[in-house]
Amino acid sequence: MGKTGAFKSISRQNETTHAVSERITHYKEFTIPLEESAIKKQGARCMECGIPFCHSGCPLGNLIPDFNDMVYKGEWQKASELLHSTNNFPEFTGRLCPAPCEKSCVLGINNDPVAIENIEKNIVERAFANGWIQPKPPTQRTGKTIAVIGSGPAGLAAAQQLNRAGHTVTVFERDDELGGLLRYGIPNFKLEKEIIDRRIEVLVKEGIIFKTNVNVGVNYDIQNLSYFDAIVLCGGATKRRSLPIKGIDAQGIHQAMDFLTQQTKKVFQKEITEEFISAKDKNVIVIGGGDTGSDCIGTSNRQGAKSVTNFEIMPKPPVGRSVQTPWPYWPLQLKTSTSHEEGCDRNWLISTKEFITDNEGKLTALKTVEVSWEIQPNKRPQLIEKEGSEKIWACELVLLALGFTGPETTLSEQLGVNLDARGNYKATKYQTNVPHVFTAGDMRRGQSLIVWAISEGREAAKSVDNYLMHNSYLQSKGKGDIPAA
Numbered sequence: 001m002g003k004t005g006a007f008k009s010i011s012r013q014n015e016t017t018h019a020v021s022e023r024i025t026h027y028k029e030f031t032i033p034l035e036e037s038a039i040k041k042q043g044a045r046c047m048e049c050g051i052p053f054c055h056s057g058c059p060l061g062n063l064i065p066d067f068n069d070m071v072y073k074g075e076w077q078k079a080s081e082l083l084h085s086t087n088n089f090p091e092f093t094g095r096l097c098p099a100p101c102e103k104s105c106v107l108g109i110n111n112d113p114v115a116i117e118n119i120e121k122n123i124v125e126r127a128f129a130n131g132w133i134q135p136k137p138p139t140q141r142t143g144k145t146i147a148v149i150g151s152g153p154a155g156l157a158a159a160q161q162l163n164r165a166g167h168t169v170t171v172f173e174r175d176d177e178l179g180g181l182l183r184y185g186i187p188n189f190k191l192e193k194e195i196i197d198r199r200i201e202v203l204v205k206e207g208i209i210f211k212t213n214v215n216v217g218v219n220y221d222i223q224n225l226s227y228f229d230a231i232v233l234c235g236g237a238t239k240r241r242s243l244p245i246k247g248i249d250a251q252g253i254h255q256a257m258d259f260l261t262q263q264t265k266k267v268f269q270k271e272i273t274e275e276f277i278s279a280k281d282k283n284v285i286v287i288g289g290g291d292t293g294s295d296c297i298g299t300s301n302r303q304g305a306k307s308v309t310n311f312e313i314m315p316k317p318p319v320g321r322s323v324q325t326p327w328p329y330w331p332l333q334l335k336t337s338t339s340h341e342e343g344c345d346r347n348w349l350i351s352t353k354e355f356i357t358d359n360e361g362k363l364t365a366l367k368t369v370e371v372s373w374e375i376q377p378n379k380r381p382q383l384i385e386k387e388g389s390e391k392i393w394a395c396e397l398v399l400l401a402l403g404f405t406g407p408e409t410t411l412s413e414q415l416g417v418n419l420d421a422r423g424n425y426k427a428t429k430y431q432t433n434v435p436h437v438f439t440a441g442d443m444r445r446g447q448s449l450i451v452w453a454i455s456e457g458r459e460a461a462k463s464v465d466n467y468l469m470h471n472s473y474l475q476s477k478g479k480g481d482i483p484a485a
């Protein structure tokens, strides 16, 4: 694999980015691709490690050493075919995946891991540019009909796999556009929406039927689903977590998803019916230190915030791997995103106690305390507030990026689908207690990642195909039922 010994002589090279001062003036992607020769060299760094842990690090089981080798040899089309055999949408994961494959790369034990994610992006972009990604409609139809509810990465992957098996697939989406969180959650500067449209175009030509503005169980009677032989629920985990403390109803406190959705709509000049949430000239505080919080920071800076501050209730993670998460485990490690680099004051071990308003109910400040976590064996970690550590922070806009508590229950209630102990849709091999109803993605596993959503969509499709045809030739990673997160 790769060039023998190249991992010793060639260093990892990452994509560079446009300067912060330039990129915060727009909402386009801002990475600068490497030259082809540089990418080939990165492929060459993949060493013959014997057991490629990256295979199992990747939820899709991507055949990473093989495509690295093809890239090194310049066999781009072959690499694209191999990559697409396990991943329906490498253009999403190649941009947005936190790359568990790289965290388990053997070279990463004592060196920088192979730049797998960027190699993946280069393979798929080259494939689109050269016209190698063409619609592949099935040669025969089975006569079976399937409804997929939700067009996020799980729904799209399930739909493409089931269509490949010859079934007639209709995808229902309640938003006006397809893509789930890829469309209205993740900002355009991380994923330009034309990238989604380009892939949808292929899916449409393959024969998948898409229906937008259809909220199943709300403006579309659930009885209509009786037309379908099987149903795959991929509605995501969209119930947002709030912060039920004094002053939460103040003007100026918003959910991160409302803020992010509005900005993407504005980029595409779509109608925004509610009052626009603007960070311009405001002191913004983003509560929550995850991906969503990071996206709010990048968006606030682009909107022209006066200052951006970020709170996280957990301790600051170590800069490198900690002893608790040795290789090849997913490391608990400090993540500095490109949005963080664009400017924000990051604070850890901070808990928000109260929102402060003026006489008209407008947010003017918030009050915090410093906290620590007490860990005792066999007990849940206890949050301890530090006495006398109260602090007032002036702010005019607060964005709540506190994650999601689970899926909405409209569909489970109307279809009679059971939930698990965490409130996610319960399934065995992606099949719910209602035999013809299946589920995948965040709706089944709780808030997760794009790569897991694609993986779950593929596995669920195989389960549906087996259920309908008593056999399935669809490719699968073969892990069976992956436990919920």
Ligand SMILES: Cc1cc2nc3c(=O)[nH]c(=O)nc-3n(C[C@H](O)[C@H](O)[C@H](O)COP(=O)(O)OP(=O)(O)OC[C@H]3O[C@@H](n4cnc5c(N)ncnc54)[C@H](O)[C@@H]3O)c2cc1C
Pocket (backbone or CB within 6 Å): 096, 097, 098, 149, 150, 151, 152, 153, 154, 155, 172, 173, 174, 175, 179, 180, 181, 182, 185, 186, 214, 215, 216, 217, 234, 235, 236, 237, 238, 260, 291, 292, 295, 410, 411, 440, 441, 442, 443, 447, 448, 449, 450, 451, 453
């Ligand atoms: C702001 C933000 C940033 C993120 N960034 C990253 C990242 O950088 N990398 C990463 O890997 N992951 C990221 N994630 C997580 C990732 O986006 C999700 O894990 C993934 O999109 C889940 O896919 P899904 O298909 O299960 O659900 P979703 O993407 O949530 O799609 C579900 C779809 O179902 C639709 N729907 C729900 N109910 C109905 C109904 N009754 N009728 C019709 N349609 C319905 C919804 O409108 C939605 O479009 C991010 C999440 C957020 C919120």
